[in-house]
């Protein structure tokens with residue numbers, strides 16, 4: 001609830017205007033039966049046509065005011081609800097952007113989507129309906145009851161009794177439905193997870209003939225949700241039936257009592273219609289509020305779920321420092337001519353002041369005795385990792401599956417923080433830099449080349465927003481993406497979500513071109529050449545050399561061919577470095593490396 005109040009706070013004026021409009025609606029609605037009673041009592045019984053017309057006109061004005069109030073109130077409610085929905089959705093999304101990989105996994109992708117879309121929708125709808133249907137209820141109950149007592153105390157008492165029964169019934173129904181609604185939100189999470197898995201993994205499901213099994217899994221999830229929804233609908237239907245039944249009973253009772261009172265000359269005949277109208281109005285509003293009240297527990301659950309995301313403290317927080325800049329780095333155009341290719345280069349900080357002096361082989365990224373453990377793991381994934389990626393040099397990491405290669409890349413990007421030791425960027429601990437500053441200076445090609453829906457050009461501009469066409473062409477040429485020139489739309493060729501309309505190798509090359517758009521201090525290629533044939537792999541690495549000579553390059557690979565000429569090769573086994581050196585040195589002194597090399601050269605496993 002704190003989240004809702006916090007979100008509504010900036011819209012105080014809108015809330016006040018909404019309340020005023022709804023009040024006008026209620027006042028107009030309640031005024032009509034009072035005038036009707038007067039019309040019958042004084043006009044109809046005495047045949048005073050002028051009075052009847054006068055009252056009729058007043059009733060028309062009251063109706064117009066009530067309708068205007070209702071119209072304006074509903075419009076303002078919808079506006080308020082959409083602002084609340086928008087602000088909570090933005091807050092959830094903004095919070096999720098600050099999360100590390102581990103933070104995100106705590107919720108899971110399916111749940112994050114449900115929270116951002118479905119949960120916020122439920123909150124938005126409930127805010128709108130609650131403002132429309134629940135806010136007027138206390139006003140109409142109090143005013144209606146007071147007016148009924150003013151007409152006739154006995155009639156007022158009977159109306160109060162009937163209204164009390166309806167209210168008690170409404171509270172019972174809401175309390176029974178609330179836990180079912182809570183469960184339903186969990187079922188929506190599960191449906192999201194299973195659906196995502198089925199849609200993304202549809203080819204695997206077909207390839208393994210698992211359609212029946214998956215159908216069963218989906219069926220169970222859908223059935224759970226449907227069962228819960230049916231239970232809630234039963235309650236709704238019961239509430240509906242009972243409330244209408246009560247309304248009719250109330251009308252009969254009030255008519256009966258009113259008739260007796262009129263017969264006993266204790267009350268005028270027009271007052272019967274006024275009290276019946278008040279009772280009907282009150283019960284109608286309670287019924288409407290009751291349906292909305294059934295949604296409130298669900299909305300509260302949704303609010304809690306959104307608040308969990310918004311209020312979660314990210315495990316990776318920004319530092320305040322920044323690492324020294326090298327000429328041509330951090331967004332400045334770095335041409336081969338600009339690059340200092342030999343000896344010492346002087347680096348300056350953002351104010352242009354002298355900062356440090358880095359040689360062309362100065363470490364850009366350093367792992368200083370780093371150990372790392374995933375939050376949910378029992379043991380370290382990386383143990384005592386110690387190496388540097390130097391400017392102007394290519395460092396390669398090789399190792400068996402699961403040895404921790406990608407984890408090293410993610411630690412450089414600060415998607416995870418070290419458990420022990422430190423990762424330094426240009427000599428500065430990455431924990432004391434802002435994440436934005438750090439990532440601005442790294443170009444990363446992930447293991448799974450992911451492209452965004454749009455065009456080839458829009459994807460390349462993700463690397464650098466102001467890239468010219470010539471720069472994009474150059475990056476594509478370096479990345480050996482000649483296939484782009486064979487497409488009818490060339491740079492404007494459409495890209496499907498994830499880049500699924502391109503082959504694995506094409507996707508990898510486009511992802512490499514996107515990374516090259518950025519003039520970075522460190523280029524990380526995480527198994528980014530694996531889908532390329534040997535010839536393209538070699539041509540690409542040759543073309544990359546002059547592009548990256550003012551930067552450090554880190555290549556993670558499974559194929560020896562890809563890393564053969566690296567200045568330094570780091571061999572990983574079970575998260576530990578078991579060898580470090582050039583290909584030649586490792587062939588002589590590192591058994592693990594030799595085994596990998598020999599198995600690939602023989603074409604073995």
Ligand SMILES: Nc1ncnc2c1ncn2[C@@H]1O[C@H](COP(=O)(O)OP(=O)(O)OP(=O)(O)O)[C@@H](O)[C@H]1O
Pocket residue numbers: 105374376377381399400401402403404405406407408447
């Ligand atoms: N989010 C995670 N939570 C827990 N353990 C993880 C997580 N991600 C990876 N691991 C574990 O960390 C280890 C290293 O994973 P990593 O992806 O770095 O290996 P890799 O060497 O890049 O493997 P591959 O060559 O298959 O890509 C693996 O044993 C993996 O199971």
